[in-house]
Amino acid sequence: MTKHYVAEPYKIKVIEPISVTTKAERERFIAEAGYNTFLLRSNQCMIDLLTDSGTTAMSDNQWAGMMLGDEAYAGSRNFLHLQEVVREYYGFRHIVPTHQGRGAENLLSMIMIKPGDCVPGNMYFTTTRAHQERNGATFVDIIVDEAHDSQLDLPFKGNVDLSKLERLIAEVGAERIPYLCLAVTVNLAGGQPVSMANMRAVHKLCAAHGIKVMYDATRCIENAYFIKTREEGYADVTIAAILKEMMSYADGCTMSGKKDCLVNIGGFLCMNDEELYQKASELVVLFEGMPSYGGMAGRDMEAMARGIVESVDYNYIHHRVAQCRYLADKLDEAGIPVVKPTGGHAVFIDARAFLPHVAQDRFPAQTLAAELYVESGVRAMERGIVSAGRNRETGDHHRPKLELVRLTLPRRVYTYAHLDTVAEACIAVYKRRGRIAGLEMIHEPKVLRFFTARFQPLVDLAKTKARQPADIEKDDVSAQYRPAVLR
Template sequence: MDINKFPAEPFRIKSVEPVKMNTREERERIVKEAGYNTFLINSEDVYIDLLTDSGTNAMSDRQWGGLMVGDEAYAGSRNWHHLEDTVKELFGFKHVVPTHQGRGAENILSSIAIKPGQYVLGNMYFTTTRFHQEKNGGVFIDIIKDVAHDAGKNVPFKGDIDLQKLQKVIDEKGAKNIAYICLAVTVNLAGGQPVSMKNIREVSQLAKKHGIKIFFDATRCVENAYFIKEQEPGFENKTIAEIVHEMFSYGDGCTMSGKKDCLVNIGGFLCMNDEELFQAAKEIVVVYEGMPSYGGMAGRDMEAMAIGLKESMQYEYIRHRVLQVRYLGERLLEAGIPIIEPVGGHAVFLDAKRFCPHLKQEEFPAQSLAANLYLESGVRSMERGIVSAGRDPKTGENHVPNLETVRLTIPRRVYTYKHMDVVADAVIKLYKHKEDIKGLRFVYEPKQLRFFTARFEEI
């Protein structure tokens, strides 16, 4: 590995949080008490926490300073106006509705934009997004390129929508029966894979031709912009902000979890250009989130989000963020560890099918691999496979995705390259005795979003 291609952290550490490492005997007890579900392990019992990058970011000194100027008025907070102006400037949409986090925006959009029986087309599903779409009567159809389902295929922009699939659905279902296209940038469950500007543009042209709206899942749009700048000809001299603005110029709105690329710990928003949808969204946000000028967020959180969104557009920051993830991926690849290739923007995904070939997918190999990684090292990760996919709401049968993965998700501005080395060493050590990893079965299975609270036992 050429260590010189990985930049040093573009920040200085001003505050620290001590962490501890439990003994293996303690971790054996902890993982059993948690029902082999890493979501149910207490934070204080985790050494390196790669469960998620959602809300686990380290804020800057300017963001912390912004907390002190929080205007906690119930309506018309100046922090709301700062956030609204920032989002409009950077994203280019006409209207912004604040929410407590991304799934609040997903809920509102699904409520106002989907009629029962309509189809929602997307470049691979995401768990909470699909839940809200189906809860409001929508039927999800995956139109991502087939290569996205092949973990070992190393090609750029695996998040692209397949235009032939899109046209086929339009022809078969009819444009009027399609609620909207949900275009994720990047695609989380495909391994954090980006979408090219060329594909975004072509999808937009086809959608406009048939009068179909496009709503982005903008959660990791800054990471997507970095890949475009790095890998797509014609964008190498564009700023990250210019690329983000152009991406969204091809859509009708977006949902945003501010807990990722906005570099904060809570919050989100919904954007749109349509005036009628905006009025409907404002009516619903009052019922479920709060006033249209805070939407479940405190004034101080809106101020930190506005500042963080601008900081995320800085090239030095996003370059380090993506390359730190890539560093971990390259260390694992050099050791022969099976992962999703190429390495995406926010996480390294272990390919549990190839990691644990002795386990059937119905024995939840990714869930067991995540639990055993914690047992081995105190590193917390999460399953992204058959457990996360859930069950078909009509048949009750398990959705069986092609990808069965464990996500090693890197929080922003939290860990160093040495932490990545610790994680890599732990995965490599576990791989050497992977045959010891046992399958799991449900002890408790919730009806919705089961991966959050389900419990398991070893077979």
């Protein structure tokens, strides 16, 4: 059966040349970057799938809006436009602009968390958990167990397990839970969505205990699309209407506008509660800027307002998800293990299944991302043990069940031909996977280490010939490797 992938619902007006490098150059570049793709320069990458954060191609309408920037220090008309659009499409009474999503996370954590609190959520996210822990809270994962199995093909693997939430409330008391952080979608589970029914049930349970629900709304448009295409009763409902209903089950949200608001910088914190708004307005002056601009220029707020309107267009989001599905199908057909079902912003390769002979302490996802870059110039991101960081109490690594490489698709940037190149590179690495050893961490930052950690490769001292995957003993191969000397 022939699969159909919708054509781009836009035409290309401006182009940006991309770099084409040799393999020898890439081997040098990745070594200089400490085998961390975050430390590569953009001009060293041919196809950059590191992130979809701030890498959007803005529309002609957004660029036109940039020329209407009102850069007043207070009371910018662009803020008033953004406020109007957020109220219309998201439904929240108050908006506090920030320079990006983590600025909103910082404000939310500071105004709501007390030392000793617990913040439940449907799987951690790196910066979110860092802000929660910095303010004295403990993150508690309450996502459904199925989310930790990359091969289970279920429509809403981002759902909250209500029984886990009820047990947590009974164990610690509602007074120690300042809010529930609900990510829509769940990035580190592979971009998995939350069903409307689950959002409704979570809101009802939390309301009964006086617990606020705050969304990480970064990719809420993708979540709305999956509700439309996967959940009964929503096939004929518009993306805008689904989004508005989703937000009605929350007391507020953090937003990184660099994703589903289709801009290169900016974010905001929303809430309905007047007291929380006053607290956030006071703190934003200290950390970001005036409450009417936060960390954003007027022109950026105008681009964001227009981007929000564009984001609910079905043709846009349908094509975006189709591109992800196209790449995932290419890899799946080649036997490469990818997270199922495909999410809306990226394709996630299961690095544990790809490199079963590389122990998790040898950073298989980090290794695979580096190998993919050397093979092709495609830059991807590790989402596994490195991203998870360390347990604050024991000092040991957090050991997530999912050890993934994220191939993140920027919005409206690449074509299907680019994705063919990515697929070919992944397949080439997969064919030589038996010769890939792993990495050792040689520099480890204390906070959010995945951004700037440095590594060195492990080499097989016993033999150098290629080994076939079928010949690899999963339990003892990684012990054969020793740190390579960087030259």
